[in-house]
Amino acid sequence: MVAYSKxxxxxxxxxxxxxxxxxxxxxxxxxxPVCGDMMSFYIKVKDNKLEDIKFKTFGCGAAIAVSSMVSExxxxxxxxxxxxxxxxxxxxxxxxxxxxxxxxxxxxxxALHKAIKDYLDKKGK
Amino acid sequence: MNxxxxxxxxxxxxxxxxxxxxIDDQVFKEMExxxxxxxxxxxxxxxxxxxxxxxxESARKKVANLVGASAEEIYFTSCGTESNNxxxxxxxxxxxxxxxxxxxxxxxxxxxxxxxxxxxxxxxxISLVPVDKCGLINTKDIENEITDSxxxxxxxxxxxxxxxxxxxxxxSLIAKKNxxxxxxxxxxxxGIIPVNVRELGIDAYSFSAQQLHGPKxxxxxxxxxxxxxxxIFLGGTQEKGRRAGTENVPGIVGxxxxxxxxxxxxxxxIKYISKLRDNLINGIINKVKDxxxxxxxxxxxxxxxxxSFKYIEGESILxxxxxxxxxxxxxxxxxxxxxxxxxxxxxxxxxxxxxQGSVLFSLGKYNTVEEVSRLLExxxxxxxxxxxxxxxxxE
Ligand code: FES
Numbered sequence: 001m002v003a004y005s006k007x008x009x010x011x012x013x014x015x016x017x018x019x020x021x022x023x024x025x026x027x028x029x030x031x032x033p034v035c036g037d038m039m040s041f042y043i044k045v046k047d048n049k050l051e052d053i054k055f056k057t058f059g060c061g062a063a064i065a066v067s068s069m070v071s072e073x074x075x076x077x078x079x080x081x082x083x084x085x086x087x088x089x090x091x092x093x094x095x096x097x098x099x100x101x102x103x104x105x106x107x108x109x110x111a112l113h114k115a116i117k118d119y120l121d122k123k124g125k
Numbered sequence: 126m127n128x129x130x131x132x133x134x135x136x137x138x139x140x141x142x143x144x145x146x147x148i149d150d151q152v153f154k155e156m157e158x159x160x161x162x163x164x165x166x167x168x169x170x171x172x173x174x175x176x177x178x179x180x181x182e183s184a185r186k187k188v189a190n191l192v193g194a195s196a197e198e199i200y201f202t203s204c205g206t207e208s209n210n211x212x213x214x215x216x217x218x219x220x221x222x223x224x225x226x227x228x229x230x231x232x233x234x235x236x237x238x239x240x241x242x243x244x245x246x247x248x249x250x251i252s253l254v255p256v257d258k259c260g261l262i263n264t265k266d267i268e269n270e271i272t273d274s275x276x277x278x279x280x281x282x283x284x285x286x287x288x289x290x291x292x293x294x295x296x297s298l299i300a301k302k303n304x305x306x307x308x309x310x311x312x313x314x315x316g317i318i319p320v321n322v323r324e325l326g327i328d329a330y331s332f333s334a335q336q337l338h339g340p341k342x343x344x345x346x347x348x349x350x351x352x353x354x355x356x357i358f359l360g361g362t363q364e365k366g367r368r369a370g371t372e373n374v375p376g377i378v379g380x381x382x383x384x385x386x387x388x389x390x391x392x393x394x395i396k397y398i399s400k401l402r403d404n405l406i407n408g409i410i411n412k413v414k415d416x417x418x419x420x421x422x423x424x425x426x427x428x429x430x431x432x433s434f435k436y437i438e439g440e441s442i443l444x445x446x447x448x449x450x451x452x453x454x455x456x457x458x459x460x461x462x463x464x465x466x467x468x469x470x471x472x473x474x475x476x477x478x479x480x481q482g483s484v485l486f487s488l489g490k491y492n493t494v495e496e497v498s499r500l501l502e503x504x505x506x507x508x509x510x511x512x513x514x515x516x517x518x519x520e
Contacts, residue, residue, distance in 0.1 A: 012441070013445075013448065029516070035459050035481075056515060057516065058436065058516055060441060061440055061444045063438075064441060100464060103464075104459075
């Protein structure tokens, strides 16, 4: 099938941290302008660290694997560290993505960052 | 998991017969000697050549017979795409003195739509008629588009994605009344349902061997006797100069055999395959909530099951099915290289979300009741898993 790396397929078949957080501290929702898919990230913050992350994704295999990898990479990190995670990092961690699937990796980190900003905005108020 | 299920799960299941079909063993056998012993070029004068020529001509009769044409009206090409290109460019150029307007539809295959786009850049006027939510063309729409300069109408017989069968006879009557040449892309229909170009009143008809359990790399264009057409390949005098290039002899022999078999077995195959289709459709509707059957319930190809699963995306469904050894297709934008969802699904007014969740299971004569049951077993849990991951899913 699609030329996905082993790592992508492994995350796709066993995605980590799927779900929602009812009383999330921050929520980041993002739509994929290229193909019309969606991703939502929910975060729980404690002592400036991402204590818990959950996600839900409506999209292709790459989008699901990317969300899973983002959640894994960011969990337990400080907000600053998490904000520094780039889409490139995620694609790299997944052993690369097919060229026409790189846009799906853009979703993942963006959605997470949006959730963090949502948290910071709420806190700032 | 008991060992029997495990063993069965290794078995690959091909529910993608709309993309291509497995070659029939009898067809394959028939072709073999034309690779190994009788490898002559039909244009040569010696015995090798004559043998090849006879084989091509005997196949031509069988191919013609499948669609109710006479042998001299069949022109061999390399694929359905070539047949469509030859028909559009060839007919339109032959009619250039008469007018420059071509009517077609929004749900045609890309091998019709893209040549039309190119023709537009080259001075032809192109009108594409819409379809209703079942994928059917309203023949009135065609009539309304006709002008004094309309020279050609090209409407596909059945749609390769949603399986809707058009009312060709009605369209051909309109074409005839207005003295317009009528071409139909029959790649999804020939060998699958009965086709008679005379009864349907068609001037040109494209069809392909790989869709009817023949080999890849060979197809045909029927051109009614007396219809003018300009070649798009120039070279030797093969196919009466209308399609230059050395004939694909083994392929043509296989195509002939495949047409012969398709014709003999047509009724049985239709009965068998449509029963599988209905079992699968009913099974999915019974076992999975929030699904929609796309296309027409009445004018539908025997093997076509085109279903949208709400809240989830097609590529992830296909990936999970593929892990189970099951092959299917989807009109989701994520599965297309261009990242655009299927133009056919847009044309029938399917919402973007439902187009994303579309899956095409296309069945053929080699599929079995057991395979359908197996799919009905593995599919509901896959849908459930993906829905649990979906941010738009509501129970
Ligand atoms: S989410 Fe649509 S291509 Fe990845």
